[in-house]
């Protein structure tokens with residue numbers, strides 16, 4: 062499962078550079094260079110984010126945005142060389158999520174894409190496929206991107222810390238021994254040091270600043286206390 066980004070941009074070279082940077086960030090990317098095919102491709106591809114140029118051969122970006130908004134709440138980032146186009150879009154009440162004036166740096170574009178995805182996954186406001194987002198208390202976890210956020214910032218867990226947290230979270234109120242956790246995460250426990258689990262759980266608690274959600278069941282193991290969001 063990856064996030065899908067569709068780029069509608071008639072400057073082929075620019076579109077290809079954007080694509081390469083987004084592919085490097087592990088997104089799926091679809092390119093489209095003309096306005097006439099853009100909406101049909103959008104419907105087929107169902108991207109999470111649409112990067113949309115305004116001045117296009119064929120149907121222009123504003124009309125594409127209007128059609129997209131009749132049926133989708135996908136994140137739309139408008140790109141245009143003319144800032145006056147942004148006012149036109151606002152004037153029409155079409156509503157895009159972000160606007161970038163050309164020329165822009167590609168790194169800036171990638172940063173905006175990431176910021177939009179973080180925001181939409183934390184506030185759950187856009188995504189039509191929310192089954193990949195789980196959480197508890199003020200923590201939300203995006204199973205697609207393996208990102209963890211609280212209300213303020215992203216929280217960085219190691220691969221194994223993340224796997225243990227999600228495993229416990231997906232089995233709320235069920236007690237697991239350290240052997241069971243080890244076996245589930247590493248595939249076997251016989252060669253493992255069970256203290257590894259203890260250390261990982263401590264780290265998870267520290268990083269989440271939450272000592273209550275993962276409960277130590279003395280002499281048995283751990284359980285996740287409470288319900289997922």
Ligand code: CA
Nearest residue numbers: 071114116117
């Ligand atoms: Ca253009």
